[in-house]
Amino acid sequence: MNKSRKLWIIIGMIVFVLSGVAATYPPKDEHKNLKILSKNISYENLDKVMDNFKDALGVKCNFCHVKQKEDESKWDFASDEKPEKEIARKMMKMMMRINKKYFKHKVSYNPGEVLTVSCQTCHNGKPRPEPQAPKK
Ligand code: HEC
Ligand code: HEC
Numbered sequence: 001m002n003k004s005r006k007l008w009i010i011i012g013m014i015v016f017v018l019s020g021v022a023a024t025y026p027p028k029d030e031h032k033n034l035k036i037l038s039k040n041i042s043y044e045n046l047d048k049v050m051d052n053f054k055d056a057l058g059v060k061c062n063f064c065h066v067k068q069k070e071d072e073s074k075w076d077f078a079s080d081e082k083p084e085k086e087i088a089r090k091m092m093k094m095m096m097r098i099n100k101k102y103f104k105h106k107v108s109y110n111p112g113e114v115l116t117v118s119c120q121t122c123h124n125g126k127p128r129p130e131p132q133a134p135k136k
């Protein structure tokens with residue numbers, strides 16, 4: 001075998017191994033159905049956002065999310081089946097606009113960010129804030 005052929009075989013082997021490594025790494029945007037949050041949001045950060053929704057409304061994940069049809073023991077977080085999830089998206093947009101327009105505060109959904117107006121401000125642990133007549 002001549003030298004250059006040997007070299008090509010070695011290069012070929014390196015490329016083969018590297019492509020194998022690349023294939024085993026998870027793709028960057030694993031979240032399938034994000035329309036408001038950044039597609040590259042980390043799992044940790046997404047968890048914090050969702051935990052915050054849960055606490056602010058006093059509900060569990062199943063208030064907005066459904067289980068998989070084939071396997072009830074697993075979640076289908078990407079599904080938009082529950083209308084509450086779409087309402088939550090509208091609420092996120094509304095909350096971002098209130099903060100930006102009236103309080104000059106851009107909502108970035110970064111961990112530890114203190115929001116001027118948050119889900120908590122209105123919901124205060126309840127899924128549906130009661131309409132209230134002004135006190136006399
Ligand atoms: C008040 C409604 C609400 C609650 C409660 C809630 N979520 Fe979500 N969740 C959403 C919305 C809305 C989105 C999509 C956000 C977007 O479009 O950017 C989402 C997206 C997600 C995603 C990304 C799915 C994908 O692939 O696109 C995961 C994972 C997730 N939620 C997990 C959870 C977990 C775990 C809990 C419970 C701790 C939870 N959620 C509670 C509303 C909710
Ligand atoms: C400015 C006040 C305000 C803010 C901020 C707010 N909400 Fe709401 N939200 C409401 C009110 C009021 C209702 C009830 C509307 C109705 O009954 O028609 C509601 C209803 C909802 C519902 C529907 C509940 C149901 O049972 O039908 C969801 C889901 C929801 N909000 C999620 C959120 C999330 C998530 C956030 C933060 C991203 C948020 N909201 C921020 C005022 C607010």
